[in-house]
Amino acid sequence: MKINSFTGYELEKEQSNSPEDSFTRSEVTFEVEKETKVLSILYVRYFEKKLNLHNNPVCTLNEKPVYIKDITALLALLKNPVLKNERRIYISEESEFKLLFEDITEERIKAILSDVSKTGWASLE
Numbered sequence: 308m309k310i311n312s313f314t315g316y317e318l319e320k321e322q323s324n325s326p327e328d329s330f331t332r333s334e335v336t337f338e339v340e341k342e343t344k345v346l347s348i349l350y351v352r353y354f355e356k357k358l359n360l361h362n363n364p365v366c367t368l369n370e371k372p373v374y375i376k377d378i379t380a381l382l383a384l385l386k387n388p389v390l391k392n393e394r395r396i397y398i399s400e401e402s403e404f405k406l407l408f409e410d411i412t413e414e415r416i417k418a419i420l421s422d423v424s425k426t427g428w429a430s431l432e
Contacts (some may be wrong), residue, residue, distance in 0.1 A: 308384075308391065310423045311336040311343065315376025317352060331355065333379035339391050346390055348380045350398040357401060358408065366413055368420045375408075378416065382407050385419070385429060 315333040333348045355361040355375050364372035384390050386407060398404050422429045 308388070309338040309427045310381065310429055311338060311427070313377055313381040313423075315374060315379060317376070329353070331376045331379075333376050333381075333383075335380040335384050337384065337391070344391065344394075346380050346384055346393060346396070348383055348396045348398060350379070350404055351401075354398070354401050354404040358405065366417050366420065368417075368424060373416075373420060378420070379407060381419070381423075381429070382411060382416075 313333075313335040315331060318328060318330045318332060320328045329352055330349055331352045333350075334345055336343065336345050338344070352361065358375070360375040362374070365375055365378065366373050383396070390396065419429045
């Protein structure tokens with residue numbers, strides 16, 4: 308699976324009574340068998356705050372800060388390759404969100420991002 312890009316962003320309100328500004332979307336674009344796909348994960352921003360990861364860079368890549376919202380979908384895809392067949396996932400439970408980062412150290416994240424940056428390929432092995 309070739310990783311083309313990954314990013315994350317905080318949603319903004321489109322209507323005054325909308326709860327959108329409480330959510331974050333993380334996306335990863337990848338290729339499987341020469342087909343480009345996008346996996347989008349939507350989750351409650353509060354989960355980042357509970358893990359003490361909100362607005363704190365996890366690491367840097369090419370001198371640019373990388374935030375948890377940037378890599379959530381990437382880590383989900385690498386941890387669970389069956390997600391390559393999904394387009395959108397909504398994480399509604401904090402425990403489910405925490406599982407994405409279980410056994411993933413900062414050094415491992417740096418190694419994954421370095422691999423993606425250099426070759427476009429990554430794995431958790």
